[in-house]
Amino acid sequence: MEACLREVLTRSKADYAEIRWEEIFRSRVVFQREQLLALEATEERGGIVRALVDGAWGLAVFTDLDELSKKIEEATCLARTAARHVRDKVFLAEVEPVEDHYHGQMVRDIRGIPLEEKRKLVQNYNKIVLESHPAIVASSVRYADSLRRVVYANSEGTYIEQEVPDVTLMLAAVARKNGDVQQGFESLGFAGGFEKALGHEEKARAAAKRAVDLLSAKPVKGGRYTVILDPDLAGVFIHEAFGHICEADFLLRNEPMRRVMELGKRFGVETLNVVDDGFIPGARGNCPYDDEGVPRRRVYLIREGVLTGLLHSRATAKKLGAKPTGNARAVSWEHEPIVRMRNTFIEPGSYTFEEMLEGIEYGIYACGAFGGQTEFEQFTFSAAYGYEIVNGKIGEMVRDVVLTGNVFQTLRSIEMIGKDFQLRGSAGGCGKGGQWPLPITTGAPHVRIRDVIVGGR
């Protein structure tokens, strides 16, 4: 493969060209109630070629490897067409050519586990969910694994082979009482083998219990509160609300936004530190080399409350005068690399949970993330569940907790950062520009924020 790719690239007439060929193994087991909705094991292959000509990109996505040379020509030709229309040209930051191999660790290789064993595991979790409580009326238990084998080569001499394993598990329960339907779930994701999917029986029970508990929880009353986010939700917050606006690709041709995201600006309290890291052993967001063949770098996005870094591809690094950080990622061969996060987290601070509760007359303790979305500075995300905080103590359970606001104001309103910490992957992944689900992790300690808009009925 190496010789073939290198040979084709030497014949390329583009200023720069790269080939990424992927072979992906995937399997999936889904139960809903007692129905087995999916049981699959699949292999697919496909590739993408990118060519840069005179400051414009041409791309070709294909599934027939025999057409590789033709596809390079096609991408080059498309780039040339685009170049006739471009004034603000794209240039790439320089990087050292790399030759390397990386194989993610799997104790039990997912390819070697019979579908029957995967089915049994999922069926058992499903049974636990369904039999936990009479109010549980439905379940959704999803197991998915994949091994993405990526061969990458570019016209500058870089050649990298990577194998990235990924295992996810979604345990969800639906409880119903008098027409009211509530859901509880546990969402898990790992970079590893089948072993990572084992031993989550307690999580299955917890998901079911939460769905049942939510039936008797009261809807939160909408308003502005001091809120404590649990590490789950705080991690999702920093990813969704802040991490995405640090992705420099949307600053590339956006002068006004570059002024908003100027390095050196104060974004929050001095104890606030936010990091995006390309490699933490076992973490689902690991990306030793990105899909432009750039080695990972650890980036401090915020250090002591001040914006100190952004996430880059080679093109954005060149434009903004930074070093590439290894954040150009693609979900699969169907897509080009775009700037994405990896393992993104708030570093722990100094407060205990009890200290954080002190002095809150009435507030909300928001836990777990049901989903989150952001549109630049605007964010909204739903907590899976929550509790009232009354006179510094955890009170009754509440539901329908949706938080929204402006990320800049909200970062400035962070009052306390806990000393605990948790980094986790989830069963979903990050979505951007039609590319989903990208494996990432999010992490944080407990975080206390004042003046958060909490929606409710």
Next chain:
Amino acid sequence: MMEILELAQKRKAEAAELYEARTEALGVVFHGGEVEKVGSEAIVGRALRVILGGKLGFASTAGGAPEALLEAALGAAQHGDPAPFRFPTLRNGTKVEAFDPAVPKISAEELLTWGEEAVRAIRAEFPELVVNVYLSRTTTEVVIRNTAGGERREKRTGISLTVGVERVREGDIWLIYETQAVRRLVDLDRKGLVEKLLQKLHWGVEVVPPPVGKPPVLFLPSAVPVLVLPLTHGLSGLSVFLGTSPLKGRLGEQAFHKEFNLVDDGLIPFGPRSRSFDDEGLPVGRLPLVEDGVVQSFFYDLRAAALNGVESTGNGLKGGPFGDGGFRAPPGPAPRHLLIRPGEGSLEALMRDMKEGLVVSDVIGLGQGNIQSGAFSNNVSVGFVVRNGKVVGRVKNTMIFGNAYEVLKNGLIQIGGEPEWVGGSLYTPPLLVEGVSVVGR
């Protein structure tokens, strides 16, 4: 590849079905008013379903060998569950137009020119804005064949245009976009799309505080999915079987306002999702879901139909409720085109009638929250304030909350008279409602 069905039978499978999609596409992307890339796609994707020993197996591949695909499907069937259905003999039904020969001829140069036109038109009125454009044309040939006999084959075309505009100021970043997905070149209304965008940009020059509490709320077509998304779950035959639909057991019941009519119409020629057959090869049709507020029917694919002891309604689409999963996803029940029957009145008239209230054009967080129960909670990313029947500006930091089932039963004030296509599958007029909570600062 078609021999794979015979191979499957040689391997003792009682039945098998092959789905094949050949996609060729060309697209351009503009960021900040500048061309960023031009890209092509040539993808052959296949999916195989087999029934072996009465059990169902599914597998898919791109670029893989037929033997491997068959092995994977048989392997899945061995450990699968009994197939509750049989593949039907495939017969030609009503042809629904979905192919325009002009589409595959659209060149990269043309797409680039259209993109530049859109950028120029926006900048002529708002030179300071960041304009992004996504344009693509796609041709897909789908072939379905199964061991019960027959074959369905169809070419479908599509063009999609999205124009997004960013207004960036310190402390006020606003993103607004319009999108169009059509099957036919003559249906692409590039000028109309830009005009709609400009209208909203003009409305949004000033930022004003939102009306809070429970003011009248006017959902523009682009925001109606907030109310309809929970229904695509609730009206699915699979949700009914699984017991997660609040509409389960309520056929014939007045579950919605008497003015509310919803049809799943697969027969619209050149509709954005038009096709002569669903992804299981069955002819599509026209299925009234709600008439005068009364629940008439649920929609089914082969599996959901068999589980409920009814016939498939030709709603087996790949990739669940949005039906956009491509070759990789197994089919599941999904609507084809959802149509909300229009009432009367222009948008201006609706605003005049509402006097004071909130107009919602776009939200973030669609589908977030407890969809099954109908609950929605969304940040209003594009919304306007109406005072004395006129738009006075846009809102910021505003959320809406409510329950779609409740709003569509007790909160419907008026259904507008001017429907539009939204998100490729919904054709709806604006809806003026009450009973939605609005929170803001």
